[in-house]
Amino acid sequence: MILLSLFFFMMCGNKLWAEDKTIMITKETDNIPNIQVVSVDGNENTMKIYKMLVQDLRVMGHFNVYYDDTLRTNVLQNNLALQDYRNKNMNFIAQISHKKQGDTITGILTLYDFSNNQQVSLEYTQDEVEKYPFIAHAMATYLNEYIKAADISWINRYVIFSSYLGSAKNSIVISDYTYTYQKTIISNGLNVFPKWANSKQTEFYYTLITDEATIYKYNMYNGENTRIISSQGMAVVSDVSQDGTKLLMSLAPVGLSDVFLYETQTKKTTQLTNYSGIDVNAHFMNNEKSFAFVSDRLGYPNVFIQDLKPNANVTQLVFQGKNNSTLSTFGQYVVYSSRESDEETGLNVFNLYLVSSQSDYARRLSKIGTNRIPKFSSDGDSIMYLRQDKGENAIGIIRLSINKSFLFPLKNIKIQAFDW
Incomplete structure (x- = not known):
């Protein structure tokens, strides 16, 4: 019998019980059907x-x-x-x-x-x-x-990714979650950082890099390619609100990158952080009232949280690891990749951790290899990530509620970024 430990916490304002994803979530599996x-x-x-x-x-x-x-x-x-x-x-x-x-x-x-x-x-x-x-x-x-x-x-959804083809060449490709089906959507150029523009997956944002970085929105059904904004430095859509009307961007119009809020209906751009170093990879949190992002404010990349207001107070969210450079959010949760030394070999590896904005506890999700670019599924119960171990690349799926991981080998694909 497989024993899994199950913990719950009481939701404020009612007597419903909800699953805390930072705890090792497991449960009795004897009763599932054959x-x-x-x-x-x-x-x-x-x-x-x-x-x-x-x-x-x-x-x-x-x-x-x-x-x-x-x-x-x-x-x-x-x-x-x-x-x-x-x-x-x-x-x-x-x-x-x-x-x-x-x-x-x-x-x-x-x-x-x-x-x-x-x-x-x-x-x-x-x-x-x-x-x-x-x-x-x-x-x-x-x-x-x-x-x-x-x-x-979520298993029916498309994954969209940028695939490295060679010097200054990336293609934008869609696939199923196992990367078995693949179809190239955009090629011919340095096309990077794809991000779905809505939950129906009818459009996506991506960055085309030429003399400057320009964000475009591409329509999957009519092929329309709409320019959104350009920056002399970085220009990336890192997150999209649930209704698709707000974007969190990493832009560097002058100097290094900061976090900006872009409103799609008014085309208004608001600078949210103003730091002399690097602020990137912002994601909405807590019903889109705040956002988590990566900054080098401590002298190394780490994860911070800020209210969705210009120059609001910044709070350190992660206190483990010295290089926490990639993240994804769902509700109050953040999954991030952290560089650390392997206990057996002493070599640097990247492992995945899950934290909540409501506590300081970090749940470790991986143990072997280099694990990067984690992304929550649309329901928050699964995490897709890139894994490299012994020279082999794979896509990993972590199922939080059943505490199991699955790997899908990647053959002849070099993924730069993805979204699902």
Whole structure:
């Protein structure tokens, strides 16, 4: 039995209990249902969807997942096979098949629920065969909703990243969360720091660097490219408010960079910090009433917090580590990357930590390798990050509520920045 420790704190103003993400969040997993995933045949497209679905279900953590790549039988048409799975205490069977017409691919999920002898068949279609991961992601989302588990819809979202191609060349690429599907959106130039402009992922901001740094907004559906603002030095959109009307930017019109607030409807720019050194990477916090950012005010990069007002008081938020240069926020929480010495080798590594603006405790999230650029998921329960270990690069996913991590190897990709 896997034992996980679960702690709660009482929310102010009511008697609801909420999960404190800085504590080691774990829970009993004996009661999650068992699911057997099978494929109808060994067709390449069927097996791609099948394997991706198995992976999705494992990442979700809401099923005990059983699978066998050698199974090629249409089990739901075989009563003896059904009884055999019932005897093995399976709660569900998920059978995968597909059909293809031209470039269009349709994945078919047939679910058998032993608890009520119910059989459900659903189809999911994508207009490109290469988009098969999103078929599996949609199936996993349905299965998760079927058992009324905690929302996991972030697996359906696009990741957007800038990929290094060579000297002064970066492309902007979209992918699924496993980086299996990839499509280049912008190329030809030094295109960096992509950031989704809204929750629907219809537009994104990015920086084009020529003689100066210029922020643009790109429309995914009509290809419209709108100039937002330029700076002789740095110009980066580091965060976007939930309604998309406010941007936190790192700009350096004169000297080194400061944090600026940009209002998209009025195009008004307000300077929030005014420091002789470097202030960058600002992210909204606490219902967008404040923001966390990285500054070298202590002589090294560290994380600070300030109210969303010009030149308001600045408070140190992180008291651990001597090089805390990348961060992401969700509500009152900050996840950041900290340089420290490896306990075994003595070499410098970067590990991830989670802190809250309501306490000084830091929860360590990683132990091995160099872990950088953490990003919260849209629901705050998962963290994506870049990991390098022994010369190999991977994308990592940390699932806070189930206290598990997953790695997806990156092949022939050099990621400069990403958002999801």
